[in-house]
Amino acid sequence: QSGGGIAVMARARSQEPDGFSLAELLVGIAIVGLLAVLGWSGGSETLARQRLEAATRRLDQGIQRGRAEAQKLGRPCGLSLQPEGWRPPAQSSLVPCLQTLESLKEPIAAGEVRLAHNFPPVLRFSSTGLVLDGGTAVLASSGTTLQRCLVMALPFGITRLGRYRNGGCEPDPSL
Secondary structure (H helix, E strand, O other): OHHHHHHHHHHHHHOOOOOOOHHHHHHHHHHHHHHHHHHHHHHHHHHHHHHHHHHHHHHHHHHHHHHHHHHHHOOOEEEEEEOOEEEOOOOOOOOEOHHHHHHOOOOOOOOOEEEEEOOOOOEEEOOOOOEOOOEEEEEEEOOOOOEEEEEEEOOOOEEEEEEEEOOEEEEOOOO
8 A cells, every 4th residue: 555655646746836836926026126126226325325435535636646746746736626527727827737637537526426616726736745725525426315525724735535414524434
C-alpha cells in the first residue's frame, strides 16, 4: 500500500499549476511598485542635494582660485558671478582671472540650481591675494528644501559655507 500512496502524491503534484497565481502576482507587483515610488522620491531628494553641494563647492572654488591666481601672478584680477557661474568681468578695466575661469568650465547653477547673491558686479582680488569685495550667496535646488550659503569676509576672502535658514547663514557641521 505504501507504493500506491506515492503514486497518488505524484499525480497530485503533476496537477499543480506552474508559476504564480493571479493573487500572488498582484501582491508582488504592488510591492515592487511601492518600493519603486519610495526609491524614486528618496533618490530625487538625494540627487537634488548632491547638485546643491557641488554648486556650492564650485562657488567656493572660484573665489579660492581667483585669490590664488592673483597672488601667483602678482597682479590684480577679477571675476563676475552670474547665475550660470563664474564669468570674466564685463565692462571693467580689471583683468579677468583667466586660469580660474579655465579650471571652472562647469557652470555653478547648470539650470537646476538657483543662485542669489549680493556680491558686486566684479569680485576684485589684489596682487597679494586679498579680496576687495565681500558678500553672501544663497543656493537652492528644486527637489529639496535645503538651501546652502556662502559668506565671504574681507579682506582675507575667508569663506564660510553653511545652511541658509531664517534669513541667515548658519554653520553646518556636515560640510
